[in-house]
Structure formats: structure tokens, C-alpha cells
Amino acid sequence: MKLGLLLLAALPIATYAQDSTTVNSSTEYPNTFSSGSANIKPFDNKSRRFNDWSISVGGGAAFMAHSDLTSFYDKKINWGYNAYVSIDKQITHVFGLSLIYQRGETKQKAQLDGPIGALAGVGTATTKYDQVALMGDVNFSNLLRRVDNHSPYRLAFHGYAGIGFQGFNTSLHDANEFRWSDTPKRTPLFIKQNLDINSLFYQFGAGLKYNVSKLIDIEARTMYIISGDDEFDGGGWADANNYDTATPGSKYNMIADSRSDNAWTVTLGVSFKLGKNLTHLAWHDPLQEAYYRTSVLENATTDLVVCEKGDADNDGVCDDWDRQLDTPAGARVDGAGVALDMDLDGVIDLYDKCVTVPGPVENNGCPTK
Numbered sequence: 001m002k003l004g005l006l007l008l009a010a011l012p013i014a015t016y017a018q019d020s021t022t023v024n025s026s027t028e029y030p031n032t033f034s035s036g037s038a039n040i041k042p043f044d045n046k047s048r049r050f051n052d053w054s055i056s057v058g059g060g061a062a063f064m065a066h067s068d069l070t071s072f073y074d075k076k077i078n079w080g081y082n083a084y085v086s087i088d089k090q091i092t093h094v095f096g097l098s099l100i101y102q103r104g105e106t107k108q109k110a111q112l113d114g115p116i117g118a119l120a121g122v123g124t125a126t127t128k129y130d131q132v133a134l135m136g137d138v139n140f141s142n143l144l145r146r147v148d149n150h151s152p153y154r155l156a157f158h159g160y161a162g163i164g165f166q167g168f169n170t171s172l173h174d175a176n177e178f179r180w181s182d183t184p185k186r187t188p189l190f191i192k193q194n195l196d197i198n199s200l201f202y203q204f205g206a207g208l209k210y211n212v213s214k215l216i217d218i219e220a221r222t223m224y225i226i227s228g229d230d231e232f233d234g235g236g237w238a239d240a241n242n243y244d245t246a247t248p249g250s251k252y253n254m255i256a257d258s259r260s261d262n263a264w265t266v267t268l269g270v271s272f273k274l275g276k277n278l279t280h281l282a283w284h285d286p287l288q289e290a291y292y293r294t295s296v297l298e299n300a301t302t303d304l305v306v307c308e309k310g311d312a313d314n315d316g317v318c319d320d321w322d323r324q325l326d327t328p329a330g331a332r333v334d335g336a337g338v339a340l341d342m343d344l345d346g347v348i349d350l351y352d353k354c355v356t357v358p359g360p361v362e363n364n365g366c367p368t369k
Contacts, residue, residue: 050284051275052090058221058269059083062104065224067233067261068252069108069125069172080106080127082265088137090281096137100162103130106263108233110255120176123252125234130195131225133164133203139282154211156282160223161204167195170234177250191231202226209271211283217271225263232261313337 062082063071071078082104090096105128111117141156172178172189179186193199205223212218230238235252242253273280307318315327317337324338331339331350339348345358345365352365359366 049277050279050281051273051277052281053274054088054090054217054271054280055274056086056088056098056219056269056271057084058219058267060265060267062106062263062265064106064108064127064233065262065264066256066258067108067263068230068235068255069110069123069233071106071108073109073122078107078109080104082267084267084269086135088271093281093284094139094142096139096282098135098137098162100133100135100164101131102133102265104265105129106233110235110252112250112252112255116176116250120174120178120250123172123174123178123250125170125172127168127170127232127234129166129168129232131164131166131201132195133162133201135160135162135164135203142282156209156211158207158209158219158221159205160207160221161202163200163202165195165197166193166199166201166227168193168199168232170231172234172236172252174250189234189236191234191237193229193231199229201228205265209282214278214280215273217273217280217282219269219271221265221267221269223265223267225265226260227262228260230259230261232263235261 060082062080063077064080065071071080082102084100084102086098086100088096088098105126107124107126109122109124111122112120138159139156140159141153145153168191170189170191172191177186178189180188203223203225205221207219207221209217209219230253235255236242236250238253238259241247242249242251245251245254307320309319311318311322312325313322313327314329315322315324315331315333315337317333317335319325322337324333324336327333327337327339328348328350331348333339339350341348341352342355343352343358343365345352345360347359347361347365349355352359354364354366357367360368
């Protein structure tokens with residue numbers, strides 16, 4: 001008997017759970033059938049809270065560092081310049097790519113050994129170059145920083161490496177073979193390299209970037225440029241004859257053993273971060289949003305609102321989820337606000353004279369026999 005009563009008590013709940021009414025969750029968040037978080041947003045491009053594009057410009061000094069003719073000669077520095085502009089795309093908060101255009105000029109000197117060097121004196125050369133490169137950017141500060149460190153930071157150490165094409169014009173002057181003279185007829189040595197597939201160069205370096213504001217970063221950067229070309233310093237053509245001591249002519253390209261003239265630049269630049277968000281991906285802490293939400297919850301005072309729409313039938317079930325808004329006064333209800341009918345005879349328990357035994361409505365829920 002007790003088991004039968006227990007089964008009868010569970011039937012209304014089972015009936016409600018198996019109701020065929022289809023529940024359609026709204027596409028708007030939050031809704032009754034979502035997690036209820038007021039901060040749920042669709043995961044799309046518009047929902048990003050950071051920017052990832054920027055434009056950078058900068059300039060500084062340039063030197064012919066490891067070459068036949070160098071910018072550091074006789075304990076003096078022959079200053080040149082380097083300027084750049086780039087379009088930067090941050091791929092992740094650790095790695096980015098830049099399409100960069102560089103333009104500059106270096107000044108360098110050298111003197112040949114022996115009698116020919118004494119006759120020619122100190123040779124001076126100038127190199128004017130244009131370069132286009134694709135450069136990778138690794139943010140070492142983000143790579144090494146603990147992701148659970150939610151203290152703000154404004155300095156970041158970057159590493160760079162890239163490959164590109166270059167074109168250059170050089171001139172070499174000395175007091176002997178490469179000078180302006182009519183008798184004998186002589187001219188300085190001019191070399192032109194067009195910007196094409198034959199002018200590959202490589203570069204790598206490091207920079208220290210400072211986050212000034214949500215719109216601007218400033219950066220001190222140093223780069224080492226490997227030209228792969230022995231003509232880059234203006235020391236002469238890189239033909240076989242230019243390395244043959246048996247042939248006539250000044251052999252400036254044989255001063256250094258390397259067949260690649262390499263340059264070095266030191267620049268100060270500004271990055272303009274594009275977009276409307278408050279942070280850039282390079283500075284965006286992966287857990288920043290979690291810290292913010294936690295802080296809001298910790299410091300917010302939540303007003304608990306119960307039964308915002310009220311309880312019209314006063315059955316103890318809020319109208320927000322009451323499936324029977326006109327329950328008779330005094331009737332016991334289930335969790336959905338539906339009046340209980342223990343024996344499922346169509347007569348609610350409030351009016352049923354035989355609560356546990358089914359009967360017709362005409363007999364107040366009691367059996368006729």
C-alpha cells in the first residue's frame with residue numbers, strides 16, 4: 001500500500017517532466033535556458049576586446065658594420081641614417097608579422113695595404129638603400145610572463161627576424177683609381193643594384209617597447225642586416241677578377257674575408273594601434289577578462305529580486321515560471337504551480353473527496369461502487 005502511494009505521488013512530477021511542449025531557447029542571452037550569465041556574448045570578430053593591427057614608423061642611425069669598408073674607422077664613427085614604416089598584424093599575443101619598408105644611407109671608409117694603399121689614401125664610400133621585407137615579431141615578455149600575473153605591465157622585450165629584397169646605389173672615392181680625373185681619365189666607382197629577386201637580404205634584432213596609451217607604443221630597436229652581397233659597401237664589383245690579385249685594379253673587396261657586407265641599425269619608433277578597443281593583443285593578458293569579471297563580482301552589491309512578475313494566484317510559485325496562473329486558493333501545487341491531483345482522476349486534491357482512489361468528477365473524485 002505504501003509503495004502504491006509513493007508511485008502515485010511521483011506520477012504528477014513524471015507527467016510534467018514528460019510533457020510534449022517544445023521549449024525553444026531564445027537567441028538572446030541570457031535566457032531561461034542558458035547559463036543565466038549576463039555577460040555571455042557570441043564568439044565572433046565583433047566580440048573581441050582587443051585590437052591587432054597597427055602602423056609603425058621610426059628612424060635612427062645606420063652603420064656598415066662587418067664589411068670591407070666600415071663605418072667605424074680610425075676610432076671614429078661615420079654616421080648614416082635608417083628610416084622605416086610598417087604595417088603590423090598581431091597573430092597571437094606572442095607572435096606578429098610586419099610588412100616593412102626601410103630606407104637609409106651608410107658612410108664607410110677603408111685603406112688598402114702596401115704601396116697601392118699609400119697612393120690611394122683612405123677610400124670613402126656611400127651606400128643608399130631601399131628594402132622591403134616580411135618580418136616576424138616574437139614578444140618574449142608575453143612568452144615568459146606568468147599568465148596568472150594580473151599586475152599591469154608597460155614594457156615588453158621583442159625579438160625580430162625577417163627576409164626581403166633590397167636595391168642600392170653605392171659610390172667609392174679615393175685618391176688614385178677612383179677619383180675624378182681627365183688625365184688619366186678616371187671616375188669614382190658607382191654601383192647600382194635594382195630591387196629584384198637577386199637582391200635577397202636577411203635581418204634580425206631586438207627591441208624594447210613601451211605602452212604609452214591604448215593608441216600609441218614607442219620602441220627602441222636594433223637590427224642586424226645581412227646583405228649576402230659583397231658590393232653593398234661600395235667596395236667594388238663581386239666578379240671573379242675582383243678577387244684575383246694577378247689582375248690590375250684596387251681590391252677593396254679583398255680587405256675582409258667575408259663575401260657578405262652587413263649593416264647595423266639603431267632606431268626609435270612609434271606604433272599607432274588601430275581599432276576601437278581598449279587594449280592591443282600584444283598587451284592583452286589572456287586572463288584579463290577573468291580578472292575583471294571577478295573584480296566586478298567581488299565589489300558589486302547584488303539586489304536579489306524574487307518574483308519580479310509577482311504571484312497572481314498566491315500559490316507560492318512565481319508567475320515567471322507558473323504553468324497554471326489561476327490555481328484555486330488553498331490548492332496544493334507542484335514546482336510548476338499546477339494543482340496536485342494525486343490519483344489522476346481529473347479532480348484536483350482540493351475538491352477530491354477520495355484523494356488516493358480515482359473517481360468521476362460527478363462523484364467528487366470517489367468511485368461509484
